[in-house]
Amino acid sequence: MASYxxxxxxxxxxxxxxxxxVVFAGLxxxxxxxxxxxxxxxxxxxxxxxxxxxRYHLNExxxxxxxxxxxxxxxxxxxxxxxxRQDVSALIxxxxxxxxxxxxxxxxxxxxxxxAAGLLAALRPGTVDTVVVAATAVVVAVPPFVAAMALxxxxxxxxxxxxxxxxxxxxxxxxxxLTLPALALAAAAAAAVARITRTSVREELGREHVQTAVAxxxxxxxxxxxxxxxxAAVPIGTLTGMTVASMIxxxxxxxxAFGLSGLGATLxxxxxxxxxxxxxxxxxxxxxxxxxxxxxxDVGAALLDPRITLGGRS
Numbered sequence: 001m002a003s004y005x006x007x008x009x010x011x012x013x014x015x016x017x018x019x020x021x022v023v024f025a026g027l028x029x030x031x032x033x034x035x036x037x038x039x040x041x042x043x044x045x046x047x048x049x050x051x052x053x054x055r056y057h058l059n060e061x062x063x064x065x066x067x068x069x070x071x072x073x074x075x076x077x078x079x080x081x082x083x084x085r086q087d088v089s090a091l092i093x094x095x096x097x098x099x100x101x102x103x104x105x106x107x108x109x110x111x112x113x114x115x116a117a118g119l120l121a122a123l124r125p126g127t128v129d130t131v132v133v134a135a136t137a138v139v140v141a142v143p144p145f146v147a148a149m150a151l152x153x154x155x156x157x158x159x160x161x162x163x164x165x166x167x168x169x170x171x172x173x174x175x176x177x178l179t180l181p182a183l184a185l186a187a188a189a190a191a192a193v194a195r196i197t198r199t200s201v202r203e204e205l206g207r208e209h210v211q212t213a214v215a216x217x218x219x220x221x222x223x224x225x226x227x228x229x230x231x232a233a234v235p236i237g238t239l240t241g242m243t244v245a246s247m248i249x250x251x252x253x254x255x256x257a258f259g260l261s262g263l264g265a266t267l268x269x270x271x272x273x274x275x276x277x278x279x280x281x282x283x284x285x286x287x288x289x290x291x292x293x294x295x296x297x298d299v300g301a302a303l304l305d306p307r308i309t310l311g312g313r314s
Contacts, residue, residue, distance in 0.1 A: 118197025241297030
């Protein structure tokens, strides 16, 4: 495990290095010169121009500018937002809580609803199984922005049970404001987890050692919990981790639809206003989170099932 973790850390560092280079290269790849991109095409006073040239090393070669930006990012200095006149690191810290809350809430829905529905379908063949399969087949095909519009129309406008816009004030109000966005973000993922749970648990229930345990008179609930569900935890956990990682990117759509002030909405707004320092900083944070989640999924799979070889020979 130690050697595997060292290899994964090296791969993680290499992935983040390449990702940071791609993110920073967008400044040079954008139309026009970097100063025009940073200023959003606006005319700036000479003092501001000189400050930008000095801060972002615009009069130096690309690799020198990249090394300087990467060093600043490692220290938590991601530059200054031209549009908002605010430090990018402080801006990200202020908006990260909303995105983390949204993804955490959605992940909880995915695990609870997805595993419960899949387990119900696996244990109740027939009508219940057919209904779950049909429902998940429909839900898994619904994009998050379509689910967002449907949820707003039904629960916010029609029934007026939950708010549709804003972050809310306080813990309980914040949970209420995040409920519809989390449901929109988690719907398709929960359906996918339900389908893989159903398939995996049903496959495990048909194995010989499970049938032997049932024949020996072990309570069926214990057989399902100890043998079927435990052995099916690897594919379920892997898919769940991958869906949670994908939510990092999909959160931008949901945040815009519900008017949330998270990192995704900040990234979209910064791209529209050509605030490139914010685009670079938020993109780097989201890529880092995505890579970390995938690394944790791989390590978690190895911890769940000792039969998995950690990158070595069987």
